[in-house]
Amino acid sequence: MRTVLVTGGAGFVGSGFVALALSSRPDWRVVVLDALTYAGNLENLEGLDARFADRYRFVRGDVADGAAVGRLFAEEAPSAVVHFAAESHVDRSLLGPLDFVRTNVLGTATLLEAARGAWAPGGGRFLQVSTDEVYGALGETGRFTEETPLAPSSPYSASKAAADQLVLAYHRTFGLDTVVTRCCNNYGPRQFPEKLIPFLIARFVDGQTLPVYGKGENVRDWIHVDDHSRGVLLALEGGRAGQVYNLGARCERRNLDLVRGLARELASAAGGDPDRALSRVVFVKDRPGHDWRYALDPSKAERELGFRPEVPFDAGLRATVRWYLDHEPWWRRVQTGEYREFVRRTYEDAGAGGAPPAAAPRGRVGV
Numbered sequence: 001m002r003t004v005l006v007t008g009g010a011g012f013v014g015s016g017f018v019a020l021a022l023s024s025r026p027d028w029r030v031v032v033l034d035a036l037t038y039a040g041n042l043e044n045l046e047g048l049d050a051r052f053a054d055r056y057r058f059v060r061g062d063v064a065d066g067a068a069v070g071r072l073f074a075e076e077a078p079s080a081v082v083h084f085a086a087e088s089h090v091d092r093s094l095l096g097p098l099d100f101v102r103t104n105v106l107g108t109a110t111l112l113e114a115a116r117g118a119w120a121p122g123g124g125r126f127l128q129v130s131t132d133e134v135y136g137a138l139g140e141t142g143r144f145t146e147e148t149p150l151a152p153s154s155p156y157s158a159s160k161a162a163a164d165q166l167v168l169a170y171h172r173t174f175g176l177d178t179v180v181t182r183c184c185n186n187y188g189p190r191q192f193p194e195k196l197i198p199f200l201i202a203r204f205v206d207g208q209t210l211p212v213y214g215k216g217e218n219v220r221d222w223i224h225v226d227d228h229s230r231g232v233l234l235a236l237e238g239g240r241a242g243q244v245y246n247l248g249a250r251c252e253r254r255n256l257d258l259v260r261g262l263a264r265e266l267a268s269a270a271g272g273d274p275d276r277a278l279s280r281v282v283f284v285k286d287r288p289g290h291d292w293r294y295a296l297d298p299s300k301a302e303r304e305l306g307f308r309p310e311v312p313f314d315a316g317l318r319a320t321v322r323w324y325l326d327h328e329p330w331w332r333r334v335q336t337g338e339y340r341e342f343v344r345r346t347y348e349d350a351g352a353g354g355a356p357p358a359a360a361p362r363g364r365v366g367v
């Protein structure tokens with residue numbers, strides 16, 4: 001039995017990866033370490049303890065807490081770390097950059113130190129889950145390759161870039177077996193409704209406008225969250241130490257086109273009038289430092305890992321819209337803060353310790 005430590009497993013991408021790992025790797029024990037910040041939702045992991053009782057453990061804890069991380073390494077002796085935990089929302093990083101530096105930079109360094117202390121050469125692999133945003137912005141043409149110099153624009157992407165550099169430096173300096181994956185914009189079920197697609201779906205259901213930053217001309221490169229998880233698994237098992245792998249699905253969309261398509265999809269799924277849905281699209285003040293265009297070249301992952309995204313964008317978006325319409329109670333509980341009740345009952349009332357519950361920071365960011 002191999003033990004894999006997954007940080008940030010209660011979040012959007014991490015929770016899908018945990019389910020994939022447990023169901024597809026019967027000889028893995030998966031230990032989730034998650035601080036349950038505003039973005040961590042135990043409902044995302046519901047049912048796993050019943051289905052995989054002896055192979056699954058959830059631990060509430062902060063990746064930047066060296067003592068807690070050290071204890072967990074001593075207890076569980078993981079032979080791999082898959083590091084998803086992060087402050088992940090760009091707009092929030094404009095309101096409070098230091099949370100991003102603490103979790104994304106110090107948290108990653110803390111995990112690396114624990115791994116360096118615990119693992120003899122060949123004793124384990126550290127996989128850093130990163131983002132295309134570390135490369136900065138593209139103009140109208142070209143794609144990011146793994147050789148593109150890092151030029152992050154936001155505190156979020158700068159903190160991820162710093163973390164990536166640490167992960168690669170630990171390989172070069174200490175010989176730690178590390179791999180970095182860099183993925184583009186994910187969409188799919190259970191995404192926190194501050195991110196573009198679920199944010200707009202919730203607003204649509206509530207009869208509100210659909211805000212597009214600036215002129216909506218920025219381009220994002222989209223991938224279904226399940227394809228991201230599959231890519232991370234491939235890189236963990238087949239990636240070369242010290243390497244970076246871009247995970248993308250070659251699926252660029254201009255924001256305005258995406259939002260219009262989403263509005264039409266919502267109108268048709270909810271039985272509304274598509275023209276009325278389109279009239280709800282409004283242009284709002286642009287995000288400061290808003291990267292113009294992202295586009296990943298995933299050739300290296302395709303060639304070396306056999307990475308092949310499976311979910312076509314239109315079908316994936318349709319299924320995502322359906323999921324949010326069918327799971328309104330899930331995102332309503334997020335909007336009202338009720339999803340944190342479970343955390344409070346499980347941890348605070350029981351006096352189980354761990355980091356204090358994080359309130360969603362103030363400001364105009366989604367919910």
Ligand code: NAD
Nearest residue numbers: 008010011012013035036037039040062063085086088186
């Ligand atoms: P998310 O915000 O949905 O989840 C983040 C998770 O990390 C939450 O469960 C949260 O409780 C946990 N966490 C935050 N701070 C922590 C701390 N100090 N200690 C322990 N746990 C902590 O994020 P996501 O969208 O699932 O992204 C996961 C990872 O994937 C991030 O590293 C992100 O940079 C990367 N990524 C995301 C996307 C995307 O489009 N969502 C794309 C590329 C890369």
Ligand code: DAU
Nearest residue numbers: 088089090131132133183184185194195196211212213218
């Ligand atoms: O590229 C990968 C990154 O994708 C991940 O590393 C991040 O964790 C993830 O949050 C995401 O970052 P973005 O900033 O691209 O995602 P967001 O959903 O916030 O915005 C997508 C695009 O839509 C972006 O160009 C800003 C725009 N936008 C966003 C919101 C919330 C709008 O036009 N209107 C909105 O209301």
